[in-house]
Amino acid sequence: MSTRVVDHATARRAALVATIWVPLAIVVAAEIVVVGVGATGSSRLITHWGAGAVRTGPWWTYAVLVAAIGLPVIAIMGFFMVRATRMAGMNTWMPAIAVGITIFHAVGMGVGSVVLNASPLAPALPLAGGVVLAIAAALLTWWLLPREAPATEGVDAADALPVRSHEVAAWTGRVELPSWFIALIATAAGLLIVLGVSLVLTLGAHVWPIFLAPTLLLVVVLVTAQFVVTAGPGGFIVRSVVGWPYLRIPAESLAKAAVVAVDPMADFGGWGCRWVLGPTRKGRWGFVTRRGPGLEVFRRDGRSIVVTVDDPGTAAAVLETYATTQA
Amino acid sequence: MFVLIDPTTVTPVFAQIAESIATQIATGTVATGERLPAAKDLAGSLGVNVHTVLRAYQELRNDGQVELRRGRGAVVLGTPTAEALRVAVARAATEAKAAGIPIGTLLALIRKEYES
Numbered sequence: 107m108s109t110r111v112v113d114h115a116t117a118r119r120a121a122l123v124a125t126i127w128v129p130l131a132i133v134v135a136a137e138i139v140v141v142g143v144g145a146t147g148s149s150r151l152i153t154h155w156g157a158g159a160v161r162t163g164p165w166w167t168y169a170v171l172v173a174a175i176g177l178p179v180i181a182i183m184g185f186f187m188v189r190a191t192r193m194a195g196m197n198t199w200m201p202a203i204a205v206g207i208t209i210f211h212a213v214g215m216g217v218g219s220v221v222l223n224a225s226p227l228a229p230a231l232p233l234a235g236g237v238v239l240a241i242a243a244a245l246l247t248w249w250l251l252p253r254e255a256p257a258t259e260g261v262d263a264a265d266a267l268p269v270r271s272h273e274v275a276a277w278t279g280r281v282e283l284p285s286w287f288i289a290l291i292a293t294a295a296g297l298l299i300v301l302g303v304s305l306v307l308t309l310g311a312h313v314w315p316i317f318l319a320p321t322l323l324l325v326v327v328l329v330t331a332q333f334v335v336t337a338g339p340g341g342f343i344v345r346s347v348v349g350w351p352y353l354r355i356p357a358e359s360l361a362k363a364a365v366v367a368v369d370p371m372a373d374f375g376g377w378g379c380r381w382v383l384g385p386t387r388k389g390r391w392g393f394v395t396r397r398g399p400g401l402e403v404f405r406r407d408g409r410s411i412v413v414t415v416d417d418p419g420t421a422a423a424v425l426e427t428y429a430t431t432q433a
Numbered sequence: 434m435f436v437l438i439d440p441t442t443v444t445p446v447f448a449q450i451a452e453s454i455a456t457q458i459a460t461g462t463v464a465t466g467e468r469l470p471a472a473k474d475l476a477g478s479l480g481v482n483v484h485t486v487l488r489a490y491q492e493l494r495n496d497g498q499v500e501l502r503r504g505r506g507a508v509v510l511g512t513p514t515a516e517a518l519r520v521a522v523a524r525a526a527t528e529a530k531a532a533g534i535p536i537g538t539l540l541a542l543i544r545k546e547y548e549s
Contacts, residue, residue, distance in 0.1 A: 272441040276478035278434055278470035334471065338478035420435045 110252040117254035118191040124201035124247050125187040126180055129208035133176035136212035140169045143220050151220060155229045165220070172216040179207055189371045200375065201251060206244030210236045253387075261402060263362035264422030266429075276338035277424040279415035281393045283331050283378070291327045295320040330379050333393050335401075335413050337363075337424045342403045344393055344411060351379060353391060353411055361404040363425035365418045368392075368400035373412070384410060434463060434470055438479060446481055450489035451496075458498055458509055459519060469499060469507040 112120075144151070144165030151168065154161035183204040190200065214236015222228045269275045298320035305313050332347045341356040342363075374380035374392040384390030388408035394400065401418035403425060404410045415421060434457065438449045457463040469475075472486040479486075490507045493499040499507045522543075529539040 269437070270439070273437060273439045274479055275435070275437045276475070276480075277436075278474050278478055280470075334474050336470075336474050336478035339480055340478065343477070417435075424435065 111255050112252040114254055117252055120252050121191055121201050122184070122187060124251060125204045126184040128201075128247070129176065129180045129183075129204050132205075132208045133172060133180070133212050136172050136176075136216045137169060139217045140172060140220050141166075144169065147223075151223045152228070168216050168220050172212050175211045176208060179204070179211075183207075186371070186375070190375050192369075192372045199248060202244040202248040205247040206240040209243040210240035213239055261364040261366055263364050263429075264419065264426045266426040267423045269427050274339055275424050275427055276336070277421045278337075279335045279413075279417065279421060281333040281335060281344075281395055281413050281415055283327075283395055288327060288331050291323060295324045295327070298323075333379075333413070335393075335415050335421070337403075337421050337428075339428055341428065342411070342425055344391075344413060355403055355405055355411065357428045359405050359407075360425060360429040361406045361408075362429055363401065363403045363422040365399050365422050366402040366412065367398070368394055368412060368414055369397050370394040370414075434475075436475065436479060438481075440481075447485045447488040447492065450475075450479075450481075450486060451492040454489070454493060455496070455498055461519065463509055465509055465511040467509045468505065469509065471506055 147165065149165055150162045151165050152160045153163040153167055183200065187200050187204070214232050218232025218235055219228060222231055225231075267275055299317065302313075302316040302320065305316055329346050329348055329350070334343075334345050334347060336343045336345075339357060341354060341358075341360055343355075344351075344353045346352070370377045370380075370392070374382050374390075374394055377395055378393075380392040380394065382390050382392065386408055388410065390409070391411045393411070393413045396414050398414065399418050400412055400414040401421045402410050402412045403422075434454070436450055436453045438446055438453070440446055442449075444452075454463065454469065463469075469490065472483050472490060476483040476486045490499065490501060493507070494501050498510060500510050501507050525539065525543075529536070
């Protein structure tokens with residue numbers, strides 16, 4: 107990992123260059139090679155390799171493919187990265203993924219398929235080579251990107267409650283995905299399963315892998331749809347209603363709790379159950395379903411958990427009570 | 434939802450939990466239609482037995498404050514009487530403030546009316 111540590115503005119600039127301009131340069135370079143080879147070589151190239159006869163298409167098929175995949179990928183990754191880097195503590199894996207995807211389709215699938223078109227090595231070498239090059243490029247990008255200096259100022263802890271020693275204060279809350287979102291995903295997965303059943307009935311049982319994606323989708327939604335959050339003398343617990351994932355900070359490792367402003371995209375790169383390196387370069391779990399005030403609970407080692415619960419102030423006060431009395 | 438109990442007092446813990454929740458329903462902190470936490474979760478956070486919390490929920494149901502539904506847990510019912518009471522108390526408090534009557538006097542007045 108790069109040992110260069112820079113301020114937020116520099117780290118952001120480097121990340122945006124890696125997410126937008128480097129992939130754009132790769133796409134342009136790939137287009138030059140594809141057009142160069144295509145315009146000087148045979149006018150028709152193989153576009154489908156298969157068990158039977160190969161199919162051919164005009165050489166510019168590849169030029170169109172490289173642009174049609176490359177430019178939207180850059181636009182989407184760029185859009186999210188611009189948002190995700192507004193605040194301190196950004197991800198360095200997003201630029202790496204952008205470079206990796208671009209290398210795979212532009213260099214592997216695009217240039218590789220054109221240059222090795224008539225070779226017996228196609229399409230295996232362009233595909234496998236593309237994967238290897240993409241992983242190498244992604245790792246290199248991740249390694250080269252400068253690291254952002256940890257934020258020095260921490261968040262202010264909430265005030266503890268005036269709880270007497272024989273009293274017990276506890277707080278429970280929930281983090282829920284919006285019900286329309288769950289309904290949307292469940293409907294989509296349901297439709298895919300119905301489609302799968304009809305395909306199995308018409309084509310035979312060998313198409314069973316068609317069920318993998320919708321089943322996985324349903325399981326993920328079921329597991330992350332609702333988290334129960336509790337705070338009390340035992341510490342802090344975040345648990346899915348189905349029992350797992352389960353995170354706990356026992357009272358003795360509780361450093362502090364605070365109300366923080368949460369922007370899921372900027373802080374975690376998206377919604378749901380997330381893990382990132384936080385502004386202080388310590389692990390930060392997020393169970394985030396909306397923007398706005400949330401609860402952040404810190405362990406003594408600096409790692410933290412962020413949850414977008416309602417009434418985070420009371421939760422923080424309860425936790426502060428047990429963080430201070432145990433100290 | 435926030436609950437504060439004191440296991441060292443003579444009031445049973447289940448009654449304290451029920452009272453704590455009832456107060457929040459009366460003040461509107463816990464809204465109509467809101468689901469109370471699962472008894473298991475609230476019991477875990479307070480460090481009490483799950484049956485203690487279930488008993489508190491049953492108390493609240495007997496008082497018509499919540500509805501216990503299989504699969505949905507305890508759901509807060511709209512209590513028009515609680516809301517009407519809150520409005521009446523708010524008016525009394527406003528009038529007391531306007532007349533410069535201290536809160537101690539207001540509480541004493543309420544107690545006297547309640548016990549008479």
